[in-house]
Amino acid sequence: MIIKGGIVYDPANGIFGEEMDICIESGRIAEDARGEVIDASGLLVMPGGVDAHSHIAGPKLNTGRIMRPDDSRIGTEPRTRVCRPSTGYTVPNCYAIGYRYARLGYTTAFEAATPIIEARHTHEELEEIPIVDKGALTLFGSNWTVMECVRDNDLGRLAAYVAWGLRAARGYGVKIVNPGGGEAWGFGSNVKSVHDPVPHFDVTPAQIIRALAEVNERLRLPHSIHLHFNNLGRPGNYTTAIETLELLKDIKPSRMRQVVHVAHMQFSAYGGTTWKDFESKASAIADYFNQTNHATMDLGQIIFGPATTMTADAPLEYANARIGHQKWSNHDIELEESSGVVPWVYMRKMPVNAVQWAIGLELALLTRDPWKVVMTTDHPNGGPFVNYPEIISLLMSREKREEEMKTLHEMVRSRSTLPSIEREMDWSEIVIMTRAAPARILGLEDKGHLGIGADADVSIYDIKPEEIDPSKDHAKVKAGLSRAKYTIKGGVVVVRDGEIVAAPQGRTYWVDAAVPESDMDRMLSSLKEKFERYYSIRMSNYMVQDAYISNPFVVRAGVQPLKEVI
Amino acid sequence: MEIEDVLCTFCGCLCDDIRVEVKEGRIEKVRGACRLGSSKIMGHNRIKSPMIRVNGTLKETSYEDAYRKAAEILVSAKHPLLYGWASTTCEALKKGILLAEEIGGVVDTTATVCHGPSIIGIEEKGLVGSTLGQIKNRADLIVFWGCNPSEAHPRHTLRYSSNACGRFTPDGRKGRKVLVIDVRETRTARNADRFLRIQPGTDYEIISALRMIIGGKAESLPENIAGVSRKELIEIAEMMKSAKFGAIFFGLGLTHSRGRYKNVDNALSLVSELNSHTKFVIMAMRGHYNVTGVGQVLAWSSGYPMAVDYARGAPYYNPGETSCCDLLSRRDVDAALIIASDPASNLPRGCVEALAEMPVIQIDPFENPTTLFADVVIPSAIAGIEAEGTAYRMDGLSLRLRKLVDTEHPSDVEILQAILDNVRRLRDDN
Ligand code: SF4
Numbered sequence: 001m002i003i004k005g006g007i008v009y010d011p012a013n014g015i016f017g018e019e020m021d022i023c024i025e026s027g028r029i030a031e032d033a034r035g036e037v038i039d040a041s042g043l044l045v046m047p048g049g050v051d052a053h054s055h056i057a058g059p060k061l062n063t064g065r066i067m068r069p070d071d072s073r074i075g076t077e078p079r080t081r082v083c084r085p086s087t088g089y090t091v092p093n094c095y096a097i098g099y100r101y102a103r104l105g106y107t108t109a110f111e112a113a114t115p116i117i118e119a120r121h122t123h124e125e126l127e128e129i130p131i132v133d134k135g136a137l138t139l140f141g142s143n144w145t146v147m148e149c150v151r152d153n154d155l156g157r158l159a160a161y162v163a164w165g166l167r168a169a170r171g172y173g174v175k176i177v178n179p180g181g182g183e184a185w186g187f188g189s190n191v192k193s194v195h196d197p198v199p200h201f202d203v204t205p206a207q208i209i210r211a212l213a214e215v216n217e218r219l220r221l222p223h224s225i226h227l228h229f230n231n232l233g234r235p236g237n238y239t240t241a242i243e244t245l246e247l248l249k250d251i252k253p254s255r256m257r258q259v260v261h262v263a264h265m266q267f268s269a270y271g272g273t274t275w276k277d278f279e280s281k282a283s284a285i286a287d288y289f290n291q292t293n294h295a296t297m298d299l300g301q302i303i304f305g306p307a308t309t310m311t312a313d314a315p316l317e318y319a320n321a322r323i324g325h326q327k328w329s330n331h332d333i334e335l336e337e338s339s340g341v342v343p344w345v346y347m348r349k350m351p352v353n354a355v356q357w358a359i360g361l362e363l364a365l366l367t368r369d370p371w372k373v374v375m376t377t378d379h380p381n382g383g384p385f386v387n388y389p390e391i392i393s394l395l396m397s398r399e400k401r402e403e404e405m406k407t408l409h410e411m412v413r414s415r416s417t418l419p420s421i422e423r424e425m426d427w428s429e430i431v432i433m434t435r436a437a438p439a440r441i442l443g444l445e446d447k448g449h450l451g452i453g454a455d456a457d458v459s460i461y462d463i464k465p466e467e468i469d470p471s472k473d474h475a476k477v478k479a480g481l482s483r484a485k486y487t488i489k490g491g492v493v494v495v496r497d498g499e500i501v502a503a504p505q506g507r508t509y510w511v512d513a514a515v516p517e518s519d520m521d522r523m524l525s526s527l528k529e530k531f532e533r534y535y536s537i538r539m540s541n542y543m544v545q546d547a548y549i550s551n552p553f554v555v556r557a558g559v560q561p562l563k564e565v566i
Numbered sequence: 567m568e569i570e571d572v573l574c575t576f577c578g579c580l581c582d583d584i585r586v587e588v589k590e591g592r593i594e595k596v597r598g599a600c601r602l603g604s605s606k607i608m609g610h611n612r613i614k615s616p617m618i619r620v621n622g623t624l625k626e627t628s629y630e631d632a633y634r635k636a637a638e639i640l641v642s643a644k645h646p647l648l649y650g651w652a653s654t655t656c657e658a659l660k661k662g663i664l665l666a667e668e669i670g671g672v673v674d675t676t677a678t679v680c681h682g683p684s685i686i687g688i689e690e691k692g693l694v695g696s697t698l699g700q701i702k703n704r705a706d707l708i709v710f711w712g713c714n715p716s717e718a719h720p721r722h723t724l725r726y727s728s729n730a731c732g733r734f735t736p737d738g739r740k741g742r743k744v745l746v747i748d749v750r751e752t753r754t755a756r757n758a759d760r761f762l763r764i765q766p767g768t769d770y771e772i773i774s775a776l777r778m779i780i781g782g783k784a785e786s787l788p789e790n791i792a793g794v795s796r797k798e799l800i801e802i803a804e805m806m807k808s809a810k811f812g813a814i815f816f817g818l819g820l821t822h823s824r825g826r827y828k829n830v831d832n833a834l835s836l837v838s839e840l841n842s843h844t845k846f847v848i849m850a851m852r853g854h855y856n857v858t859g860v861g862q863v864l865a866w867s868s869g870y871p872m873a874v875d876y877a878r879g880a881p882y883y884n885p886g887e888t889s890c891c892d893l894l895s896r897r898d899v900d901a902a903l904i905i906a907s908d909p910a911s912n913l914p915r916g917c918v919e920a921l922a923e924m925p926v927i928q929i930d931p932f933e934n935p936t937t938l939f940a941d942v943v944i945p946s947a948i949a950g951i952e953a954e955g956t957a958y959r960m961d962g963l964s965l966r967l968r969k970l971v972d973t974e975h976p977s978d979v980e981i982l983q984a985i986l987d988n989v990r991r992l993r994d995d996n
Contacts, residue, residue, distance in 0.1 A: 065865045072869030078879030085880045087869035121964040188845035327692035334699025536699030538571040
């Protein structure tokens with residue numbers, strides 16, 4: 001297949017809007033090719049989108065669906081010759097997730113949080129999501145075994161457990177959510193700072209985070225630790241964010257990437273002491289990111305309208321339910337985590353929501369290096385991912401931001417710096433934030449770029465970058481990005497003129513990390529006891545079986561430097 | 567050969583620690599299961615061969631003929647019902663949903679006649695829950711409301727609830743309180759620390775009174791609430807508030823008495839409010855071993871957990887309209903595929919009569935009263951004994967069922983795939 005005459009953006013390879021042909025052979029980008037010719041003359045061409053943080057599969061998604069039949073009614077689309085039926089807006093069914101990502105030109109999406117013991121369910125849903133490549137991050141932040149290894153200062157055993165846990169969950173990376181808080185929530189409390197000890201375990205969140213970060217690098221995992229801060233969603237929490245990032249400054253990365261990826265930074269960039277004097281501290285956070293190089297973030301931009309909040313930060317969801325007088329689901333997971341789901345609505349005239357909206361945009365616009373920022377809505381916490389074109393058009397147009405701010409509560413002007421920000425992003429920066437950076441941050445070497453040998457994931461939009469001015473024509477930008485002219489996934493045209501024309505099964509990425517046998521043996525003997533005494537299922541029924549991953553892509557890692565396995 | 571850590575495919579406890587002795591391809595002995603589980607695993611009354619009803623009597627036939635006949639029934643129906651699913655694997659339901667999409671049918675599960683009201687309660691309020699292991703490790707107060715695990719979920723108390731030992735509950739039963747609320751003194755009630763006997767149909771009033779007491783409005787209550795003294799309810803509310811970790815398990819006593827989903831809605835609110843005083847969770851005692859799983863699969867496939875109608879090409883859900891009893895009593899379906907369930911014994915009489923009048927396909931390892939009026943009977947492998955697959959425990963934990971012995975019968979997945987193939991062939995011919 002040859003894509004002819006497009007205006008190509010491939011910043012990872014130093015290509016910033018050049019007219020060139022892209023050749024595809026056997027699912028990969030190639031020097032030359034034969035077969036179908038796609039005429040992309042003058043059109044915007046870029047690598048397929050990569051979502052590094054989205055809630056797309058697993059128990060909490062389904063809890064959201066079950067408690068929100070009202071949401072499932074929105075967005076209903078009947079079956080077609082190619083597609084299974086779609087339902088839902090904030091909590092779409094599995095099929096809709098795959099089709100909607102593909103229509104936006106996205107070809108990869110990672111589920112952000114799954115407890116090991118419930119990973120089988122997560123994979124059952126991932127299997128049902130068509131088209132996109134996917135993976136799931138695994139939760140370790142309130143896990144008994146993790147905390148005991150940290151307390152005993154036994155990083156060898158911890159590394160063995162992380163490797164075993166990733167294998168058991170068929171997981172891709174280390175996710176930490178409100179570390180220690182999930183355990184405290186087991187008796188209805190929480191941890192209040194990174195130095196607040198976890199009840200009964202004699203460790204602090206700071207110790208858990210640091211140990212997991214060190215072990216993550218020992219194991220040479222493709223992704224860094226992926227961190228949801230303590231105190232998330234609370235006024236004044238930007239100090240917790242910076243204090244936490246400071247803990248990790250001296251850790252050496254084992255690969256060419258960050259040491260910590262911060263999830264949905266927007267929810268942790270808050271000033272003030274209560275919701276009354278709440279204000280944006282995005283500029284302080286952006287300054288920190290501008291001065292350091294060990295951390296990256298995704299935005300967690302909010303979108304006005306309905307959302308469904310869902311997180312392993314269960315105490316936060318309890319607070320949400322109380323503030324919003326909303327229905328509330330909670331789910332505690334033995335020995336590992338807790339979680340919650342609460343429906344939500346972000347309102348333009350609500351002062352806090354207006355400021356939250358500004359914070360996401362400020363973070364993107366004030367952080368100078370786009371390689372440090374991934375555009376997300378923390379779907380569906382800030383709003384559904386189908387709104388990505390809206391965010392991109394906001395980042396590219398000051399005029400649009402001004403128009404929007406007129407419809408919001410006036411506090412957006414006094415409590416954030418957004419009105420004074422002039423920066424308008426260009427296509428290269430957008431491609432970095434939605435493709436190149438998330439792929440690099442996740443350690444997906446064959447994604448996010450169009451170099452020879454890369455996965456042939458390409459999106460082509462009905463937008464002529466040489467003719468339109470995104471600063472003025474923001475409506476055209478949004479419309480064009482909402483319905484890809486073509487989405488090509490692994491060399492197969494899956495979207496043509498905004499319609500799904502093929503729905504192949506994507507791959508599931510997981511990481512198999514090797515550790516010294518002696519560490520593994522030591523770890524297993526204490527783990528076995530946990531199964532005998534505390535878990536409610538048997539160890540032999542715990543691991544996700546191969547049957548649940550029909551199209552695996554296994555990334556090797558491990559304590560010893562390994563030969564790359566192809 | 568002894569196979570360890572086998573899952574019992576009987577009740578929603580989905581015990582996964584059973585040992586099964588297999589000799590020459592036959593199950594010889596079952597260890598560790600309760601008597602309900604053992605008798606299921608040992609097996610009984612298998613249907614031997616596929617059958618088709620000819621002139622009023624079932625005649626043995628080949629699988630191929632049975633598949634073809636089943637497909638003919640489904641293709642010529644205007645609005646077929648695909649009902650059951652709670653005692654088979656998630657994989658089977660996935661095929662069933664695909665089939666329903668292609669023929670414009672309705673998928674409904676046995677949940678609509680047992681914990682359907684609980685699901686509607688959850689739609690109203692959400693569910694404050696946990697895995698069973700969390701309760702075993704932490705709960706110092708267990709409340710059984712309108713359920714009787716001693717008879718219906720025999721190993722529940724030992725494995726997960728009142729008698730289980732865990733990290734913060736090392737003394738098991740001795741270290742915790744058990745409260746039973748029910749209309750009669752069940753075996754579970756006799757083993758409780760406290761039994762609150764209530765009048766049938768008064769659950770809603772009792773829950774409301776407890777909510778008022780917990781909300782600090784006890785003095786507004788009358789001396790006597792639905793036959794229970796205010797003093798007693800204040801003591802019970804105090805018991806709940808002073809627990810470190812409380813768990814309510816509720817059964818059909820709550821969902822099948824006056825108030826139905828409103829009872830559950832109210833109980834969910836009670837638990838939600840208790841969390842401003844202490845830690846509390848609540849869970850439905852699900853009956854069939856995979857009734858939780860069918861709700862999960864339907865939800866991620868369609869957006870809805872039961873009663874999904876595909877007649878319009880997209881999922882449509884309106885319990886009260888699209889649930890099997892409503893469809894049958896309105897005569898709004900004209901053929902039925904019944905799998906892994908026995909509606910003849912469990913549905914109201916009018917619905918069973920409606921079923922008996924229409925063409926019925928039955929897929930099941932075992933004969934049951936539904937077989938008496940089925941027109942096509944297709945015997946299947948027993949999931950979890952003769953076929954692998956996935957099932958979800960009552961707390962939503964998914965587990966993989968093992969295959970223990972071989973069989974000549976095809977699995978539910980294979981049967982549904984074969985019917986789907988025949989449906990597609992018939993359609994192409996037309
Ligand atoms: S309690 Fe239920 S799952 Fe466990 S052995 Fe008995 S019937 Fe089987």
